[in-house]
Amino acid sequence: MQTKTEHLKKPPAANHTGKAALGFLNATKTYGDGPPALDNVSFDLKPGQFTVLLGPSGSGKSTLLRAAVGLVGLSAGEIRVQGRSIAASGRQARQCIGMVHQDGSLSDRLTAAQNVLSAMAPSMGWLRTLFQAYPAPLQRKACRLLARVGLTEDQANRRVRELSGGQRQRVGIARALMNDPDLILADEPVASLDPATARSVMTLLRETAREYGATVLCSLHQIDLACDFADRIIGLRAGKLVFDGEGADLTPRALAGLFDQTSTSRPFDVVSP
Amino acid sequence: MTAPTSSSTAMTGEAATWHLKPVFSARALFLGILAFLLLAYSGHRMQIDDMVGRIAGFALVAIGLQDAPQGTSNEEGVLESMFPLAVSERTPVDRIADFDADALPPFSHLETVSVEESALDPDTLQMTTKTIEKTFLVEPGGYLLLVITKIIETIEIAVWASLFAVIVSLPLAWLSARNYSPHRLTYIGARAGVSFLRAIPELISALFLVLAFGFGPIAGILALALHSAGFLAKFYAEDIEAADRRPQEALRALGAGDFTILRLAVLPQVLPSYAALTLYILDRNVRMATVIGLVGAGGIGQELKGRFDMFQYDRVGTILLVIFVTVLLLDQLAAHVRRKLI
Numbered sequence A: 001m002q003t004k005t006e007h008l009k010k011p012p013a014a015n016h017t018g019k020a021a022l023g024f025l026n027a028t029k030t031y032g033d034g035p036p037a038l039d040n041v042s043f044d045l046k047p048g049q050f051t052v053l054l055g056p057s058g059s060g061k062s063t064l065l066r067a068a069v070g071l072v073g074l075s076a077g078e079i080r081v082q083g084r085s086i087a088a089s090g091r092q093a094r095q096c097i098g099m100v101h102q103d104g105s106l107s108d109r110l111t112a113a114q115n116v117l118s119a120m121a122p123s124m125g126w127l128r129t130l131f132q133a134y135p136a137p138l139q140r141k142a143c144r145l146l147a148r149v150g151l152t153e154d155q156a157n158r159r160v161r162e163l164s165g166g167q168r169q170r171v172g173i174a175r176a177l178m179n180d181p182d183l184i185l186a187d188e189p190v191a192s193l194d195p196a197t198a199r200s201v202m203t204l205l206r207e208t209a210r211e212y213g214a215t216v217l218c219s220l221h222q223i224d225l226a227c228d229f230a231d232r233i234i235g236l237r238a239g240k241l242v243f244d245g246e247g248a249d250l251t252p253r254a255l256a257g258l259f260d261q262t263s264t265s266r267p268f269d270v271v272s273p
Numbered sequence B: 001m002t003a004p005t006s007s008s009t010a011m012t013g014e015a016a017t018w019h020l021k022p023v024f025s026a027r028a029l030f031l032g033i034l035a036f037l038l039l040a041y042s043g044h045r046m047q048i049d050d051m052v053g054r055i056a057g058f059a060l061v062a063i064g065l066q067d068a069p070q071g072t073s074n075e076e077g078v079l080e081s082m083f084p085l086a087v088s089e090r091t092p093v094d095r096i097a098d099f100d101a102d103a104l105p106p107f108s109h110l111e112t113v114s115v116e117e118s119a120l121d122p123d124t125l126q127m128t129t130k131t132i133e134k135t136f137l138v139e140p141g142g143y144l145l146l147v148i149t150k151i152i153e154t155i156e157i158a159v160w161a162s163l164f165a166v167i168v169s170l171p172l173a174w175l176s177a178r179n180y181s182p183h184r185l186t187y188i189g190a191r192a193g194v195s196f197l198r199a200i201p202e203l204i205s206a207l208f209l210v211l212a213f214g215f216g217p218i219a220g221i222l223a224l225a226l227h228s229a230g231f232l233a234k235f236y237a238e239d240i241e242a243a244d245r246r247p248q249e250a251l252r253a254l255g256a257g258d259f260t261i262l263r264l265a266v267l268p269q270v271l272p273s274y275a276a277l278t279l280y281i282l283d284r285n286v287r288m289a290t291v292i293g294l295v296g297a298g299g300i301g302q303e304l305k306g307r308f309d310m311f312q313y314d315r316v317g318t319i320l321l322v323i324f325v326t327v328l329l330l331d332q333l334a335a336h337v338r339r340k341l342i
């Protein structure tokens, strides 16, 4: 294990200056004239921690994570990556973030290896991008990463749509690691997987993040997974931060505050006895 | 326990009095009758009644239930003079420049026949008939060969036109895809340009291009390429707009620009559809290339028009048959390629 992970490790990050890896300050987002999807959310991620963003569907988890990489703009508030506001230094800030998305974010008709390598395309010339001519060192790195997440050489050269859901999420993790991220954001990375596969993918995510010294913010809606994998849990409900603590602090009362549906405004979600 | 049962019988009893929506509403019936009346009115203006009567007449003649009408029946005369199809070529040798009897083209032979020729004797000013020997060069497959050369030229025109259309329409599609056009104005401009290209029929633009570039393939290639570019750009752009957003956002989150996203997250998705569209355009261009040849834009159409104007219907027949076989073969080829790609 030691020798296997040795070459994966990047040089110790020089930019860990004790500043929070990712910080939200009064983050607020309103889509159109609907209710706020994010309502005054403030918290800092501590470097090296595995933080889980827990909340029911529609609570604003995706909005929060997408705002951190600039896919949605905030209506008010600020997001800082390593002390720098992403509004000011968007592209630079993004380059030290790796993101694992829900299923469907890989290019179906490209191979697993091509998908992993595509993470480096933003910093390449257009001719290289056109012909997908990645430099040899990058190709070797992609192969090592794909082996690390448990794919074979044959699977690395298969089109992604021919892989299983679990394998696709592993490829997604490899892609997120490709640009040596200090911070990994994962938006319900196991939502489409069966419980056993979900657990193994979560384990892989936590282990690789630790090897890389990357801070993780991972959204989930499964309480058991959150408790088992998180160093810290942040609970969202209807866009508001309603819980911040460890898995052990998630009392039935706290859980009811997070997930209880009787008080939501969507009566059709309530399953009648 | 009995409560649910009684309430459910009450419910089913009530259901017996439900009214189901009629399949055809009064409105639909009214619209149907209106459409029928409109068609009847238009049909008379378009001589549909006349057409049906005459086609029925031909059919009766064809199966022998009715004698051919006296007078000229063009349709029948043309059909009859198409057969046998012209396959060989006979050229009087005195019409061939630099004719060399020792170096005949392959598979050809000479044929000498005596023909009677009437001529005005310049001395006596009398019409005299004399028998002279005339030699023909006979090439057994000569005409068929010429037609095949022409259809290959037609296919070349179509291939070049399609190639140019693809090259032009890829950037045009980028500019006219709502989610990738760099600016609202480029979007509107590109859309307008694409509609304009598609709006001009090939036959019309070919007429003008023949004026500009003269008879020959250039006019044909340009006319087809312009129209096809409009078609392809429109449908390429719609494919880009409809492509799955999730892979695109994944790259966007990494700070990728539009070109990178289009190349790595959009193009792989739309490629099968692009291939199908391009094959369709190629197929269509081969058929249209024969049509625009009629106005002198090169290829088989030019030959067809010439023979038609000279009433050489046996040759016209050969040409039509070769076109038909070509379109059939191309269709098979396109279907094969499509299966491979998708």
Ligand SMILES: Nc1ncnc2c1ncn2[C@@H]1O[C@H](COP(=O)(O)OP(=O)(O)O)[C@@H](O)[C@H]1O
Pocket (backbone or CB within 6 Å): A031, A032, A037, A055, A056, A057, A058, A059, A060, A061, A062, A063, A064
């Ligand atoms: N693009 C959008 N346009 C309008 N409303 C949106 C959009 N994306 C999300 N929302 C709304 O924002 C709220 C939070 O959504 P989301 O962040 O996707 O929650 P989660 O990821 O926790 O399920 C939901 O009510 C959703 O309907």
Ligand SMILES: [Mg+2]
Pocket (backbone or CB within 6 Å): A061, A062, A063, A187, A188
């Ligand atoms: Mg979500």
